[in-house]
Amino acid sequence: MKATAIKSLAAAFALCAFAGAASAQDASLSVEDPWVRATVPNQHATGVFMRLTSAAPGRLVAVESQAAKHVEIHEMAMQDNVMKMRQVPGIDLPAGQAVELKPGGYHVMLIDLARQIAPGEHIALTLVVEDARRQQRRVAVDAVARPLNATAAPAAGHGH
């Protein structure tokens, strides 16, 4: 289902947040279409997805958020014909190459949620990105909650 290519307000907000939080030299990470999957009552974890493009080689090493007690970087991968999720220490961001965090692949996992996340809500996150010299910088991201059954970012049709 890649038909709809809605220019996401969420992405626009995120870019604004980023522009506001970053100094001029930091304008090297583009965060597109950040979204979080909404939750049902008593659901304790959910995923956050986005597309990251770093102008220079970098690595996403951590993500922080007040929305959950623990925030981990995860990957989904086939293991013995079963889709399994595991924590990874980081995600490499090759220069100029878009890296997708999406359902079925890399994602940010919010664990022990502070409360339920309803569709349309905004969740503030901070990405911690390391450059080739292992200098860290922090990038603010605002992810909008999409309904539980959302499987792909509307912007996924982009580039196809």
Ligand SMILES: [Cu+2]
């Ligand atoms: Cu996960």
